[in-house]
Amino acid sequence: MGEKSNSSERWLTAHHDPLASLYTFGSCMALADLHGDGDSKLIIADLGTGAYNMKLKVYKGTNLMSENTLIDLPTGVITFHMDTTEPRVPGQFGSAPQNSNVKKILKNLCGCGIWELHLHLQKLKAILQTLEVNPTEFDAWNQARDELLDVSMLYEILDSLRQEVGECGLTTRSQRFLMCHDHASQLTFLEQHKGFLLKRQTVVTCFSTLKKSHAEDDAISCLVLGTESANIFILDPEAFTILNSYNDSRGASNPPG
Numbered sequence: 143m144g145e146k147s148n149s150s151e152r153w154l155t156a157h158h159d160p161l162a163s164l165y166t167f168g169s170c171m172a173l174a175d176l177h178g179d180g181d182s183k184l185i186i187a188d189l190g191t192g193a194y195n196m197k198l199k200v201y202k203g204t205n206l207m208s209e210n211t212l213i214d215l216p217t218g219v220i221t222f223h224m225d226t227t228e229p230r231v232p233g234q235f236g237s238a239p240q241n242s243n244v245k246k247i248l249k250n251l252c253g254c255g256i257w258e259l260h261l262h263l264q265k266l267k268a269i270l271q272t273l274e275v276n277p278t279e280f281d282a283w284n285q286a287r288d289e290l291l292d293v294s295m296l297y298e299i300l301d302s303l304r305q306e307v308g309e310c311g312l313t314t315r316s317q318r319f320l321m322c323h324d325h326a327s328q329l330t331f332l333e334q335h336k337g338f339l340l341k342r343q344t345v346v347t348c349f350s351t352l353k354k355s356h357a358e359d360d361a362i363s364c365l366v367l368g369t370e371s372a373n374i375f376i377l378d379p380e381a382f383t384i385l386n387s388y389n390d391s392r393g394a395s396n397p398p399g
Contacts, residue, residue, distance in 0.1 A: 157204050164199075165189045169218035169348075176200070183207065187216040222351040222363040224379040273342045273371060278303055279316055280340060287336040293328045310370050313342040344371040352376060 170187035184201040188209075196212035198219075282299045285291035291299075300316050309317060315335055322328040347370050351363040364385060365377045374388040 159204065165192070167218075170216055172219045172221050174221040185219055185221070187212065187219045189215055217346055218349065220349060220351060220365075222365065222379070223360050224362065273344055275313060275340055275342045276303065276307060276311060279312060283315075283336065283340050286332060293325065293332050296332065297322075297328055310372065313340055315340060344369045344373065346370075354379065 164186060166186050166188055170189070172185045173182045174185060175181065176183050176185075181202070186199045186201065188197040188199055190196045192215070196215060197209045198212055199209045200207045279300065282291060282296055282303075286293070286296045297320070300312070300320055304312055304316075304320060312320075315338075319328065319331050319335075322331050346367050348368040350366045350368075352366050354362045354364050356362075362379050364379055365382075367375045367377065369375075372390050375384055376386045377383065378385050
């Protein structure tokens with residue numbers, strides 16, 4: 143009987159809170175010692191309703207310590223050490239790919255609160271610059287705008303191009319247009335969007351970290367970003383410049399200069 147009691151004490155009772163109202167995924171949760179006191183906090187990027195009320199929440203145990211508004215839906219949350227400053231407090235990175243401007247949130251959680259790094263924000267935007275639009279796609283939309291191409295022919299051209307270059311090789315506009323399967327919805331979509339400049343932008347779909355020079359848990363790490371356009375960027379943890387980049391369609395490449 144005593145042996146059974148000792149065995150049961152090794153297990154923790156799961157916490158259940160039906161009123162927590164958290165909408166998140168495993169990639170949007172992280173544990174980190176945010177204040178260098180040896181006590182790990184739970185960081186959660188709450189997706190809210192999926193359209194608004196997104197929050198970055200920090201828990202100590204099961205108690206909510208703080209929450210801050212996120213400007214868009216997050217891809218995830220990851221913590222890593224950006225420098226050798228004492229106490230060893232990790233930075234935190236969260237990415238929001240749903241916004242067409244590819245807005246990023248990079249925040250360093252410390253004892254004095256949350257500090258948004260505006261300089262790094264601009265650098266990350268520059269990394270995810272606008273991509274070149276496929277010439278066939280560009281011409282097709284221009285001809286449709288000038289009424290030299292009817293909506294059915296536009297759909298046929300873009301559908302054929304999708305099979306050739308893949309979904310991620312098209313602009314978001316073309317991807318959404320190809321989701322319209324009847325003539326009426328295609329025509330409505332064309333009328334609503336043909337007057338706007340055609341742009342192709344990429345988004346961050348995943349990210350991780352890579353130790354820069356040492357394997358210790360609190361060693362400096364580089365941020366690794368993966369994008370929808372099949373690019374991988376390895377960033378310097380302090381300057382947030384590209385150390386290396388890779389695209390599976392053309393192989394590894396170093397940044398110019």
